[in-house]
Amino acid sequence: MTIARSISLVAAIILMTTATARAISPQDIIDNVQEKYESVTDATVLFVQSVSFKVSRAEQTSSGKLYFKKKNQYRIETDTRTVVTDGKTSWSYNPQNKQVIIDDFKEESHSMAPDKLLLTFPEDHYVSLVGEETLDGEDCYVLKLTPKDENSFTTGMKIWVNDDWVIKRVEVTDINGATTTYTIKKITFNTGIQASTFHFEAPPGTDEIDLR
Template sequence: MMRKTFLAVLMVMALFYFVEAPRAQARNVKDIIKKVQKKYDDIKNFKASFEKIETFQLTGSQIVTSGKLFIKDGKKYRFETEDQLVISDGETVWTYNRLSNQLLIDRVRKNSGALLPRDILFKFPKTHYATLLGEDEMDGKKVYIVKLDSKEDAQGYFSSIKIWVQDDAWQIVKIEITDLNGNKSIFLLSQINTRATLSDDLFKFTATPDMDVVDMR
């Protein structure tokens, strides 16, 4: 469950970095990458609403989740859904399940195997190629579709990512991740605010006496 949550956070963090692929369409991809990077170069805070659609290859079933996500200084984040709350101040991660009233506390670990937000900044660009698949239209606006594929020697929890970049605004409005088992997660972003003023209190969590606390630090 925690890995799936980190995966959702990771999808949003994907908007901060791409890697260029040495292919025929690389020049177009390079232009898009540069414009997106320029857009987000000076972003310190990020706020958005989202809808996440998970499709499972084995059963064909779907799970739809909606919520909000806040990112500050590239490492602090807050991930809110109706059933779950995940908060990190960059050093500690609190994962609270509202249904079970259970709180998991852990350190942000470098080699835990979890898909942490910083992975998209340092690991992902080194292990994936980017290809421009084409253009589409979303909400009456042109978008570019960029696919990121794992290199042959890459290891991880997913095989590819597709990202929809809005023309002119150069913001990512949709992300699709396919994991190694063929399961897909689609992440639709809306109400994007890259100039949000976010309090540090958003990235702290205090347990109450009635919670079932599991401290793994």
């Protein structure tokens, strides 16, 4: 999984009642989520990621933690990998192999970094309100995003948004038929995350592969 796709948290993950009862439009929801995002300087997110593969029908589930600041600064920590970027340099560390790959930050066209998810994706996708669901005891709108570009890496996406305009879940299906779901378990905003969080110091004995 590439560094940009990992964000995928995560993505992501940072921000977006009853639709019929309140007669709200998909654009209203997007606008409210983006307004919420403008008030956020940083966020810390505990999440669960599950991946379902269409062909093998296998499923993988893991949990992790995301630290995020605007301008593409984020850190994702899971049991199997740590991905860090300060917006200029990216580090992808595999603790099992004791190896870190260092590269210039590249925002791929199919990445789901928070900035891209909230600001660019609504413009690049057709957005519809498909219903409402209760998620972890919270009423959520469910938005469906369909890419306008037929050659997009993703074929579809769903986003669950609560009454506080915070994104609670993101579900993405790609061209290979794999569906990745990120569910937010806890999120805190504006705690003053230190800049050093977005720089990776490799443990002693780590094999460094520098692609810059």
